Amino acid sequence: MSTTLGIDLASQAQKTGVCVIEWSGSGARVRTLHRGGPEAGDEPLRAAIRSGHTKVAIDAPFGWPEPFVAAIRGDEWPDVEARALAYRETDRFVHKRAGKLALSVSTDKIAYCAFRCARLLSGLDAPRDGSGLAVEAYPDAALRCWLPTSFAQRPAPSYKGEPGSERREELVDVLLAGLGDRFDIGTGRDDCVKSDDCLDALLCALIARAAERGKTIPPGDEHAASARAEGWIHLPEPGSLAQLID
Known part of the structure; x- marks a missing residue:
């Protein structure tokens, strides 16, 4: 038996989603799924990350674009x-592969999540390329890889916020159908429909499982150096959803 931890990280605890999935030979079940609360604070998250999960996936950038880092360190204008200052190599790779461009960690408010993520992972064996305990996740792009192309990439409203509840319900049902009968979400389906933070946390825990099983796309030789410095978003292999369960 093993467990994976998914964290939909926000700059503040009240918007942070957390999910733990327990995996065994007979199937899988969602053991924890919640948004906010005391468990989503920095110290409880640090403890959770260090509590023996086989893999952890966090929806937050693990690094900054190398040209941006060089620019702020240098004495001359770049x-x-x-x-090149706004986007990492992994951001461009995900855009090409999944048709979704990540937020810029050097120009957008998501930098606050990156600051928090760095503190949570400090002192751990967690290389930025995902080769250690933790991997960087991008739930929206992961959905585009896992779900049928005709469904995931068709023009559709966002699943974020209160207006996206109907879209979330549709996404969750297709996701659960792909996982099959041996995946027990318990009351988590309603949580995911109510909150996109819960849905993203669930997706992160699934991405952690995919990474554990070698079912995500690692950085190739051409991206290896930048991934170690900038981070690497682990996209799941297309069609690998049902393979997450033994």
Whole structure:
């Protein structure tokens, strides 16, 4: 038996989603799924990450674009395009592969999540490329890899916020159908429909399982160096959803 931890990290605890999935030879069940509360604070999350899970996936950037880091360290103005300062190699790879462009960690408010993530992982064997305990996750892009192309990539409203509840219900039902009868979500289906933070936390825990089983796309030789410095978003292999359960 093993467990994976998924964290939909926000800059504040009340918007942070947490999910633990227990995996065994007979199937899998969602053991914990919640949004906010005391368990979503920094110290409880640090303890949870260190509590023996086989893999952890966090929806937050693990690093910054190398040209951006060089620019703020240097004494001269950088002669590079703005996109090189705004986006990492992994962001461009995900956009090409899944059709979804991540938020820019150097220009957007998601940098606050990256600051918090760095503190949570401090002192752990957690290389930024995901080769250790923790991997960087992007739930929306993962859905596009796991779900049928005709469903995941068709024009559709966002599943975020209160207006996205109907879309979340649709996504959760398709996701559970792909996982099969041996995946027990318990009361988590309603939680995911009510909160996109819960849905993203569930997806992160599934991405952690995919990474544990070698069912995510690692950085190739051409991206290895940048992944170690900037981080690497672990996209699941297409069609691998049902393979997450033994």
